Amino acid sequence: MGQQPSAPKITAQDKAIFQLKQQRDKLKQYQKRLSLVIDRQSQLARDAIRNKQPERAKFYLKAKKQQQATISKTYGQLDNLEGLIGTIEFKLIEKDVIYGLQQGNEVLKLLNSKMSVDKIDKVLDDLEDERLRVDEVSDALGMGSGLTTGEENEVDEEFERLQRELDPQAASKEHSQDKTKDPVLPEVPKDQILPEVPKKTPQQLEPERKAYEPLAE
Amino acid sequence: MSTAFSFPKIHSFPPLYTKQPNATIAQHQLESWTQIVLEYCAHYKITSLSLAGVPRYSQDQSLDLDTLPPIFDNKEIERTVNEEFKTTIINHLIHKLHKADYINPKNPSLGIFIYWRSLTEWSDLLYSYVDKSGQLGTILTIYELTKLEDAGIPDNLKYLDEELLIKVLKEVLIKKGKAQILMNEDGEIGGVKIV
Numbered sequence A: 001m002g003q004q005p006s007a008p009k010i011t012a013q014d015k016a017i018f019q020l021k022q023q024r025d026k027l028k029q030y031q032k033r034l035s036l037v038i039d040r041q042s043q044l045a046r047d048a049i050r051n052k053q054p055e056r057a058k059f060y061l062k063a064k065k066q067q068q069a070t071i072s073k074t075y076g077q078l079d080n081l082e083g084l085i086g087t088i089e090f091k092l093i094e095k096d097v098i099y100g101l102q103q104g105n106e107v108l109k110l111l112n113s114k115m116s117v118d119k120i121d122k123v124l125d126d127l128e129d130e131r132l133r134v135d136e137v138s139d140a141l142g143m144g145s146g147l148t149t150g151e152e153n154e155v156d157e158e159f160e161r162l163q164r165e166l167d168p169q170a171a172s173k174e175h176s177q178d179k180t181k182d183p184v185l186p187e188v189p190k191d192q193i194l195p196e197v198p199k200k201t202p203q204q205l206e207p208e209r210k211a212y213e214p215l216a217e
Numbered sequence B: 001m002s003t004a005f006s007f008p009k010i011h012s013f014p015p016l017y018t019k020q021p022n023a024t025i026a027q028h029q030l031e032s033w034t035q036i037v038l039e040y041c042a043h044y045k046i047t048s049l050s051l052a053g054v055p056r057y058s059q060d061q062s063l064d065l066d067t068l069p070p071i072f073d074n075k076e077i078e079r080t081v082n083e084e085f086k087t088t089i090i091n092h093l094i095h096k097l098h099k100a101d102y103i104n105p106k107n108p109s110l111g112i113f114i115y116w117r118s119l120t121e122w123s124d125l126l127y128s129y130v131d132k133s134g135q136l137g138t139i140l141t142i143y144e145l146t147k148l149e150d151a152g153i154p155d156n157l158k159y160l161d162e163e164l165l166i167k168v169l170k171e172v173l174i175k176k177g178k179a180q181i182l183m184n185e186d187g188e189i190g191g192v193k194i195v
Helices: A012-050 A054-113 A117-140 A149-184 A187-193 A197-216 B023-044 B083-096 B119-132 B142-146 B162-173
Strands: B046-049 B055-058 B100-102 B112-114 B139-141 B179-183 B189-194
Touching: A012 A054, A012 B139, A012 B142, A012 B179, A012 B189, B023 B046, B023 B055, B023 B083, B023 B112, B046 B162, B083 B100, B083 B112, B112 B162, B119 B162, B119 B189, B139 B142, B142 B162, B142 B189, B162 B179, B162 B189
Parallel strands: none
Antiparallel strands: B046 B055, B046 B112, B100 B112, B139 B189, B179 B189
């Protein structure tokens, strides 16, 4: 008995939902009961007609109508209950979301307070100081920082060489792209129009240009 | 409607119905009977029997329990298990095999639960249903876990005997700290919160 794991807690809201759900269950059971009654009354009415008891049959049919009206009322109530349950459950989730947002906000505030601009400036300054000290030590030891000018030049040269190596390829690519574009379009008309086009173009082009010039004015 | 349970051949074997004097044979006899009881109950989804071996509750709502073939009788060979032997079989189920339990240990005459599915297996089914339907941490009524038509209860859990469900909750899920029960106005367990 002693070491039972802690049981989930039942809150006041849980109890309220429980109450509502119990009401819903009761309504559902009531509906089930009524529909069974309706079925029986239809059967009784049928039997009464068969036994030539019209008054009796009408009585059962009236009662059945009454039950059907009640059932449709219960649907309205059920709708209310389900709606209320849904709203409460959703509000509970909203409450959790807001709580989560608050927590997140707190954490963010805390983090921000630890990262004031002054502090960061100081840290960066310190860092710069230390770096300078490192350079000083390196210079003192005659190692300098990074590459010598000669080495820097070699890097530049290699870069240019690589670029030259790559450039022609890029250029030829552009050409090949042009070529692949060109043949597709003009070659088809060339086959048919070639013999006529070269003769007329020099003459046609000139008058056309002249013709456009006045239009442009 | 489900199909009728076909009893194994041994159910038509007359000596099975009287307790055999030889201990080894009697042991086999008990094994046969308990197996028949478990298979019979699993077939008809019967979760509890009376002490006389009469079905008390089935998950299958289309079933008419009164018309089921009796377990401990065989009219064709005119044999019936007597009360004393029935008690022996039931005790074997409860104490040796742990495949049954008194519904109320303080009042054994109420009958027994038959565990063709163990309490842990039932709790796993229940937990995975509540989990998959996104209902962990919400309040659920016992009614909506068993009988509510439009709740989307899977077939293997639907119409589970409320008494058995409560036993599963109490003996497995609550002990694991995964459930808390709520009492209704009548002082009975009416709802549960599973987390």
